[in-house]
Amino acid sequence: MSQIEAAAPKFKLTVSRDVTDVAYRLLAVALICIALSLVSDAFLTANNLLNVLRQASLVFFMASGLTLVILTGKIDLSIGATVGLSACVAATMIKSTGSSWLGAAAAIGVGSIVGLGNGLMVTKLRIPSFIATYGMLWVAQGATYYYMSGQSVYGFPAGFRALGSGYLLGIPIPIYLMVAFLAIGYFFTKRTTYGQQIYAIGANTVAARLSGIPVNSRLNLVFVLSGAMAGLASLIYLARLNSAEGDIGETLTLPTIAAVVIGGTSLFGGVGSLFGTFIGGLILTLILNGMNLLNLNANWQPLVTGLIVLLAVWLDMKTRSKTDSN
Amino acid sequence: MSERGLAQSMSVLGRVPGVAFVLVALVAVFASMSPGFSTAPNLTNILLQSSILLLLALPMTFIIMTEGLDLSIGAVLTLGSVALAAVALATGSLTVGFIAALAIGLTFGLLNGWLIAWLDIPPFVTTLGTLGIAQGLCLVITDGTSIVGLPSGLQFFYSGYFLGIPFPLVIAAIAYAVMHGILYHTRLGTYVPALGGNREALRHAGVNDRVVLAVIYGIGGLMAGIAALLLTSRISSAHPTAAIGMEFDAIAAVAVGGTQFERGEGWLLGTLLGVITIGVLRNGLNLLAMPSSIQVICVGLLVIVALFFDGMRKAHE
Amino acid sequence: MKNAVVLISILTVAGFAGPATAADETIAVFTKNQTNPFFESVRVGTANAAKAVGVKLIQYVPIKPDSIPEQTSQVEDAIVKKPNALLFIPVDYKAMVPAIEKANAAGIPVTGLTDRLAGGQVVSFIGAEDYRLGFETGQSLLKAMGGKGNVVALEGVKGSISNTDRMKGFNDALKDFPNVKLLTTQPANYQRLQALQVMENIMQTHPQIDGVYTANDAMATGAVEAMAAANRKAFVVGINGSQEAIDLIKAGKMHATGSSDPFMQGCLGLLTTVRALRKMPVQKELMVTPVIIDSSNLKQYDVPVTSRVCPKIEDVAAK
Incomplete structure (x- = not known):
């Protein structure tokens, strides 16, 4: 029983941690922005900032569902492959029926089914999430290849494409969507029992189970949400690129995980926030933007990303151990 | 010692179903369906x-037993290969190149361990x-290009023979024997599962x-350096x-082989079987000239099925 | 006529190789990945030709796109299966040389396709001059721009032979147009999403872009989408002659695509391989002439790959 009591104050601590974590990250973003605006005239323009936010939105949609999974202490390696499969199914659906709504339903449906598969493997078959979702990565990827048989599908209705490339009051539509999902996500994780239970499972699964939280059904839920968000991301992808082919998801998974980690969510679970993930994605996008603006060799990009991942987490360890000792 | 040995062999028997079952089934299916499969040259x-995969999977078993993970090992192997080629080309000496690969591997391994x-x-x-x-x-x-024009002696390490046995198999066998020795017959070996299962107790001791x-991750890096020699020689x-x-x-391969991601339970022979199972499946x-997209799905199913059997076995215990 | 050729080929094969008849010939085809439509067109071309001349095909495609260790393993596995010949697109033109040397040692004839290997023995090589393709596609772009203005270039995977040659061709074409300024060259790894984002970023620093040269069609479509979303216009060219690019040209969103006709490469590759097996004369090298597809000649190339037809086997050597 003492474990349950231990879990409760731990959770309170995470809230205050969130605030400091996010503050540090905003500071980092500000520093990057100042540095970039000093070296490139083009950086600090409304156009470019909107451009950066629009690019960051794609990362955010993929990373937000993943954040929920990681908050429970699990991982989802199938995220890129799920984006690929959802995109390809949705693309064919839109082309064959002409209905964007059916396409959207297909993308989110396929994503949710893949997510449910992940969840059931973890909760029912007791396969560690790392391995279960790695297996799913191959299955989803293979299904995509089989489905597409080397072709690409392209040319969607203008109404659908507005989702990715349209503007409303001068601001790209994906940015509105991102802000909306950030708000919903904030409410969901911080203001609902579900959200608190997700944090509690990550902080201490055994204690969460003992205190009556339906751990398995919450785990299934986060995996389904992760898949559904990947489905949503695939729609943004389709709407922006106006085209789908089998290799969409291959290079997306590790950068998405990096965005979550840079955003301050702990891979042990229980610590982190969606807002942090948003900033993590923003930092990664800013790096690419800066390198393009300065005409730097893109070969340096993985190296810089790697260093930032290490730096972000190291600083977190530093500041958190201070918070803990208070 | 004998008690530990007995417990070990018991646990070995208890583990057999998962990966071995899959391996035997695959071999039976392929041998009956493809005449070329069960020939000596193909085996x-x-x-x-x-x-090459075994050289990575062996230290990965150690690392996973400590409840760790090494995602960098493939990239370190590649960097080792690049270093080997660049240094060998610059100095004209394969030995110096190989030392560079080992140094890169060890450096990254120790860096991981330190962090x-x-x-x-x-x-x-x-x-x-x-x-x-x-x-x-x-x-x-x-800058994205391959490095070629390496000394011709390089090819020996993948295509050559030592006492009639292909050289990579000699390397793999030695690596397996050394890692087996470390895990089951040294003090360091007893620390490995303890790091995963009971770190506090280890500290108290x-x-x-x-x-x-750091030593365990260092070994991982070093093995990646050795693997770099084989890979560079192969291509x-x-x-x-x-x-x-x-x-x-x-x-x-490690997971398919039955090593647990928690509690420090690992099994080196399982990893060997896991590596071979993946090799048999792909080959x-x-x-069978199976379409590539079906092959992709099969790799995913292999991982899931092997772990599913493991889960069943655990449920029986 | 056709019957006569088959008859002759059966006779020659029977004379040389004993038990093998036309129906027993198996050819292993190696391509780089199963995601790029270019290689799908190649595979469709090989299948089309194989059906016409009655040989069996095995397609080997790495399950991780462009994986060197995997294609190496696939060659080794194919050698176990002893096909009559290999038709081979290397994932890397240097790193796959040892694998082909193994096939050479096993006595299996190899026909090179699309990317020329840096070593090993091949019976014949069928491909297109990527340099010429890059040069002519670039020329078409620079002429469309009226020989003046600003151009940006998006590169494919650095270090791949196709990218190196296509970029070299473009840069040489640029030399004849002193009034065109190359603003920047950035890699987007032959990928759509990267091309879109890189293009979006480049547009921030360069308010006036008149032309975009990309080393493949996937990047071209990414650039087209980026320009369209920003309400900007430029001449965009790509390479591969994909159906998608043809449709974009038809819609007036893209200027041109340089085609090395992957379908035809597949046809010629397979037919040459079979000719060699049947002891018919083959050319050491067979290059597909690059075609620049733009609005002027669009019609004749706007035909789905699956309904195209390969040339006849007896016509191949003459080409």
């Missing part, structure tokens, strides 16, 4: 193809970071767990993305 072929043990950065994040660094270095050094962790060149992603194959599907 040698499978073992040769598995040798994990001393700075307390979780293994997943640490090695995700060093993966990026190693991959970036590969691209920057080569006065063991410097940080040094042990007579170095390519900046040649082994990117191989870390996941290694982790899958058999190629011989």
